[in-house]
Amino acid sequence: HAKHLGGNRWQFYTRQLRAYSLDRLQLENQLRKAIDEQQLMVHFQPKLHLASDRIRSAEALVRWQHPIRGIMMPGDFISIAEETGLIVALGEQVLNAACAQASRWCHQGPASVVVSVNLSVQQLRQEGFASRVRQALERHNLPARLLELELTESMLAEHSEAIVDNINALQALGVSLSVDDFGTGYSSLAYLKRFPISTLKIDRAFIAALNDAPGDDAIVRAVIAMAHSLSLQVVAEGVETEAQLQFLKENGCDDVQGYLISRPIDAETFTTLLEQSQPARDLLDTLGR
Ligand code: C2E
Ligand code: MG
Ligand code: MG
Ligand code: MG
Numbered sequence: 001h002a003k004h005l006g007g008n009r010w011q012f013y014t015r016q017l018r019a020y021s022l023d024r025l026q027l028e029n030q031l032r033k034a035i036d037e038q039q040l041m042v043h044f045q046p047k048l049h050l051a052s053d054r055i056r057s058a059e060a061l062v063r064w065q066h067p068i069r070g071i072m073m074p075g076d077f078i079s080i081a082e083e084t085g086l087i088v089a090l091g092e093q094v095l096n097a098a099c100a101q102a103s104r105w106c107h108q109g110p111a112s113v114v115v116s117v118n119l120s121v122q123q124l125r126q127e128g129f130a131s132r133v134r135q136a137l138e139r140h141n142l143p144a145r146l147l148e149l150e151l152t153e154s155m156l157a158e159h160s161e162a163i164v165d166n167i168n169a170l171q172a173l174g175v176s177l178s179v180d181d182f183g184t185g186y187s188s189l190a191y192l193k194r195f196p197i198s199t200l201k202i203d204r205a206f207i208a209a210l211n212d213a214p215g216d217d218a219i220v221r222a223v224i225a226m227a228h229s230l231s232l233q234v235v236a237e238g239v240e241t242e243a244q245l246q247f248l249k250e251n252g253c254d255d256v257q258g259y260l261i262s263r264p265i266d267a268e269t270f271t272t273l274l275e276q277s278q279p280a281r282d283l284l285d286t287l288g289r
Pocket of ligand 1: 045060061062073074075078087091094118119120150180181204237238239240257258259260264
């Protein structure tokens with residue numbers, strides 16, 4: 001009897017596994033097609049510079065307009081892209097789309113925006129990655145200072161010659177580098193001295209716990225102080241409440257990003273937001289109100 005049950009369970013698991021891998025395989029093939037056919041879209045989430053109360057930067061976030069499943073979020077397909085190596089081609093498309101849009105904002109207005117792009121470690125390990133970035137800047141006629149690349153702590157902890165070479169070449173280009181999800185990695189902080197980082201992005205887990213977990217208040221305060229003493233900028237991710245914003249203002253955080261300011265939005269909506277917020281504020285400023 002037990003054997004019989006075991007057999008059933010075995011069948012159950014294999015059926016589950018088969019369904020799972022078929023699903024993955026199907027997604028992988030569809031993703032490959034989506035990359036070929038340019039079904040990927042890039043949305044932009046504004047970051048608000050607190051000292052000037054202006055949007056001065058944005059994070060480019062990939063979305064996939066799936067023919068059947070609708071809009072898919074990175075959490076649904078980035079891991080497949082990483083496992084299959086498709087992330088390199090995907091990342092290249094996002095980089096180009098981000099440069100194209102940053103260039104439009106720079107040359108056509110309403111205001112220049114520094115656009116940041118998330119990198120996969122597989123891109124950064126690529127020999128000549130920095131020259132692909134240079135080509136993207138040239139192709140889109142984008143000044144390097146308007147591009148930022150978001151890296152993670154684990155990428156900076158990896159002792160690989162290719163990564164070090166790329167990072168140094170990116171700095172030479174004038175592109176800025178930030179550390180994403182800061183505080184969630186298990187790496188030492190030594191990379192902050194070793195690499196030309198300009199910004200730390202405090203992970204949203206610390207921001208979510210602000211005002212109700214005293215330990216997290218202390219961590220956020222300490223990260224801001226440490227960053228500033230190393231001449232780094234600090235961005236808080238995942239800002240959702242006025243109380244969090246207030247805390248970050250009081251503690252000198254440079255920029256904030258989160259649903260309280262805006263969700264990630266398409267380029268057109270972002271442009272409208274820029275038109276409505278920036279000139280209106282300028283006008284109010286000139287009127288002295
Ligand atoms: P990330 O780089 O940490 O990006 C921030 C994520 O937090 C985004 O999720 C954003 O929509 C979300 N977020 C922003 N504000 C809030 C908030 O106030 N509350 C909450 N709960 N969430 C907020 P998204 O777009 O789903 O992206 C998830 C992750 O996927 C990104 O995390 C990044 O690691 C990865 N990713 C996105 N686009 C790319 C890409 O083009 N290339 C690579 N390699 N990874 C990407
Ligand atoms: Mg990011
Ligand atoms: Mg992040
Ligand atoms: Mg994060």
